[in-house]
Amino acid sequence: MYKSNDIRLCQFKFRLPEEQIAQFPASYRDEARMMVLHRKTGEIEHKTLPELVNYFDEGDLFVFNDTKVFPARLWGHKEKTNALIEVFLLRELNHRNRYWDVLVEPARKIRIGNKLTFEDDPSIVAEVIDNTTSRGRTFRFLTDYDNEEFVPRLYALGSAPLPRYIRRPMDPETFEKYTEIFRDQPVKEMDNERYQTVFADKIGAVAAPASGLHFSKQLLKRMEIHGIESAFMTSHVSLGVFKEIDVEDLTKNKMESEQIILPEAMVSAVNKAHANSKRICAVGTEIMRAMETVVGTNGMLKPYDGWTNKFIFPPYTFSSANSFFVNFYLPQSSQMLMVAAFAGYEETMNAYEEAVKEGYRFGDYGDAMLIVD
Numbered sequence: 001m002y003k004s005n006d007i008r009l010c011q012f013k014f015r016l017p018e019e020q021i022a023q024f025p026a027s028y029r030d031e032a033r034m035m036v037l038h039r040k041t042g043e044i045e046h047k048t049l050p051e052l053v054n055y056f057d058e059g060d061l062f063v064f065n066d067t068k069v070f071p072a073r074l075w076g077h078k079e080k081t082n083a084l085i086e087v088f089l090l091r092e093l094n095h096r097n098r099y100w101d102v103l104v105e106p107a108r109k110i111r112i113g114n115k116l117t118f119e120d121d122p123s124i125v126a127e128v129i130d131n132t133t134s135r136g137r138t139f140r141f142l143t144d145y146d147n148e149e150f151v152p153r154l155y156a157l158g159s160a161p162l163p164r165y166i167r168r169p170m171d172p173e174t175f176e177k178y179t180e181i182f183r184d185q186p187v188k189e190m191d192n193e194r195y196q197t198v199f200a201d202k203i204g205a206v207a208a209p210a211s212g213l214h215f216s217k218q219l220l221k222r223m224e225i226h227g228i229e230s231a232f233m234t235s236h237v238s239l240g241v242f243k244e245i246d247v248e249d250l251t252k253n254k255m256e257s258e259q260i261i262l263p264e265a266m267v268s269a270v271n272k273a274h275a276n277s278k279r280i281c282a283v284g285t286e287i288m289r290a291m292e293t294v295v296g297t298n299g300m301l302k303p304y305d306g307w308t309n310k311f312i313f314p315p316y317t318f319s320s321a322n323s324f325f326v327n328f329y330l331p332q333s334s335q336m337l338m339v340a341a342f343a344g345y346e347e348t349m350n351a352y353e354e355a356v357k358e359g360y361r362f363g364d365y366g367d368a369m370l371i372v373d
Contacts, residue, residue: 042201058227076116211284
């Protein structure tokens with residue numbers, strides 16, 4: 001076990017073949033493989049998603065994120081030069097004036113006063129009114145649509161904000177294989193459906209709560225029949241989830257803040273399960289971070305509506321959930337570090353080495369990992 005002052009980013013490096021970074025989801029949500037890691041013994045089992053219910057009893061609780069991803073990635077053309085510009089919507093700043101915080105690429109071509117048009121709807125024009133960061137801009141959208149109609153029209157221009165490690169197109173043979181799996185459904189349409197949980201409700205995320213993508217309506221019903229309970233909170237996942245850690249000394253890393261809402265019903269369900277010594281499973285790193293943000297010394301939660309930038313890495317003592325359902329994350333990512341904090345450094349590195357060896361798929365569209373005692 002490493003001491004806190006010994007922890008360095010380089011200790012979380014491992015070899016991940018590029019072909020194991022999932023470019024498409026499984027053909028059905030609950031068809032992914034699932035590794036089960038017993039953190040007390042280090043034992044590893046290889047299972048599938050439908051077998052998840054075998055590890056939980058009546059009264060155990062799963063906590064899900066009900067955030068909804070909006071289609072944040074757009075492509076526009078710069079007026080006069082017609083240069084193609086990628087626009088990534090981050091958040092609405094002012095509904096009435098249609099001000100939005102965005103990222104642009106290539107940023108060097110976009111300056112204050114420039115305007116962008118969009119082929120799919122020429123009636124919407126974006127004007128740059130401020131520079132916020134090297135890639136960040138404030139846009140004012142000009143349109144004849146009224147305020148209630150404008151946002152749906154804007155979203156219609158966008159596509160699912162897939163992480164950059166999902167690189168398409170790929171070789172024709174592989175691409176054809178996946179389009180056959182999805183029954184010739186257009187790829188954009190497939191992503192808009194699958195890069196969203198079946199229980200998505202509150203719009204505001206620019207990245208999916210990826211661990212929740214595995215849960216189909218059928219799997220949730222099986223869990224309900226089994227007596228497993230569910231609770232929902234909201235964590236609007238930001239692009240910070242993909243931000244590379246750029247410091248070796250992890251105590252100096254700064255996380256991007258995310259808005260979290262822990263409602264009374266969810267808090268009551270967690271506190272009840274805790275009082276009854278039931279298993280509480282956090283589905284995704286953003287759920288675990290949110291609960292650890294507000295948990296008290298007695299292990300109980302309290303309702304909360306605010307922000308968190310909590311960064312969890314080993315060693316760390318968890319007080320809220322006692323089991324963890326996650327994806328397989330990329331090397332040296334903040335999510336992987338949280339998994340190591342929960343499961344143990346050696347146990348996590350061994351599990352990831354096994355996952356690579358056994359051909360598990362990594363990333364948002366990848367396979368799952370259940371961590372239990």
